[in-house]
Amino acid sequence: MPSTLTRAISPPPRQTKRRKQSETAHATRQRQNDANHPLSTPPEHTLAAVEAGRVRIEGHLEYFKERLSKVCRPVEEGVPNISIEDWARLYKGCEYECGNHFVVHQHNHPVSGVHYDLRLQFSETSSMSFAVPKGLPGNPNSKSLGRMAIETRVHNLWNHLIESASTRTGSLLIWDTGKYTVLPRKKSSNRPPSLQTTDEDSNTDLEDQSSREDEARNENERLIDAFKARYIRLRLNGARLPKDYTITLRLPSAKNVSKPRPAKRKRPRKPKAKNAPQSTDSEPEDTDKGAELPPEDAQDIDTDSSEDAHIRLTNAYPGSTNSIGSVHQRAWFILLDRASSGFVQDSETGKWVSREGSGFEPFLVLGRDVERSVVTGRLAREVEGDEGVEGFVGRGGWVGITR
Template identity: 50%
Template structure:
């Protein structure tokens, strides 16, 4: 992450009166007891923003998460701190395949979900998902937009934090990924991948033959170059065999990094905000959701502009990688990918008769119970069991003003 001053820089609208919490406002004893940090350790938001550094990110974050974990219903899917530590440690090598899905409640970009996939010992590609991952095979909105953002450090996977400027960040799910082979259509051989409107496998598709001995991160690297990824996410809360497909259309496949970020005027008052389109008013499987894309661009712009070192800002923009990460995979800032639930690989089959004819259904133990991503007011961390509001409270953030109008896709 860039060396920044995001804890002091006002970027969060609207400008209302509120008490701003800084490191100096919290007594040492309170910092120790309420945040689970030693007196000489920096706050989480300072580490995330690059304003402070630590030698051992795993120990620093895991000890804090242990301290703030909630006791919940035993049936709630969560990863114990011991498993959290082991998962990260066993992927601390060049062929690691760690992934995380963060729920980010940002004051400007609003609620969105960040999918980060490790591709080297130090770095992860990152996609911002405005409405999270799809979980219903027969949803009217099976397609989602995935906005390519800056390459992150792998240690960013460990973060749960909050501040007025960046909002709250919690671990919605965490685990390891597998890259499944690309499938080839038997029918419509003249149709190219760029012309197809659906990237999911259907009846009549065969997997590529032969066993691939490469590591998952190596396969991820190659799939990223060919603009197509079929990922099975072995998460804590995601169901068994949960698989998604990511495709970058040729129309979005640009090579240069943007020279200048898009700058948006700050909203002065919530009542003057321009209404955003209802995310469920379109029948398109691939609604570009332009308003959300612009908001995510604003989010990235704010993070880059937060640095006091202009040369570092220039480097981050030109390389599309935060300080400490390396963009060796060729990620391009703000390219829009299409993401779909891979129904067949997830275990669903298409019903051929009966009242569900034409729908995707479970067969025996295959498939999973449909789910919906319901947003910051409902979702909890897969590690600590906290909600966005509880993360804010634990980090001493009071009077946070969230962006409104985010709606979950529930049909």
């Protein structure tokens, strides 16, 4: 029998010299191509792909700084704005274990519609997140003082840098950004706390609980403790929000655990009746009714429909760590802390007015067609255009609180 027919079947024969030479040449060409095009996010990859984790990069700050600096728009005088350099410096100063960075994103989502995401850094890598359907309160005399805040997934800190758009997720722009301060919780010195609410800001006899030990702690440590106590008194020092702007976030005890998510069902869209009740996210603080959304709306706030089982189990996106016990879809309640924001109640009219040298002009949250990014100066539709998103139509029906 010829020797060519008697070789073993396993292991397979060695590669021929010709094939080796061919593969060596291919590898050489590949190395030359890599040298000409250094490993980085390819230009065809969008910011939305980076946000979704489909593209992994190193150096998020440098990447987003370069991308956003190319799309900045000139802004008129008086429009809130922070320069790219100051924005990068602000973030860089918080890239450590005890950082206290915050961001408020305006999100124009195709399913849940316009809402605002408040994200608060609590560690070197991670941030707690709240979806605020109507945005932050800005009028101390509003008839709708309260706001709903839905606890969402723990995010990566670098998500604070994102401005992006896609047909699947809509547009995301930076509404405000800066550093936060956690203030001590107030207590009444002359009477026991109310069973309904322990923190009504109209009380003039309230005094801060503070200690030297507490003053020496880092802001993120205070945030974690306040979060676990289900009551956060938060001052946001940003580019858009006025000086000394302070809110409280409170988790009613009945909402301490998340409810099972209802099965998704199709329902015909019907026009709202003229006498339909207002959204409960704007009820005053002395009721817990404002801490719950209808099941369908609560489901709409969850804007990530492609998350895997591990994300649902940990309530944290890959790269972040849920070390604080964040629970998905818990309904918190936001209220403007008027006294801490620089207002006093007029004894004659009962209205809240600015204290001398403090307070601010009331502001409204007006949505995607009006508000520009404090970093790039863009509207939502301009973010979509810069990212090549064509024909996107956001969900209608969003109305801000204007009274």
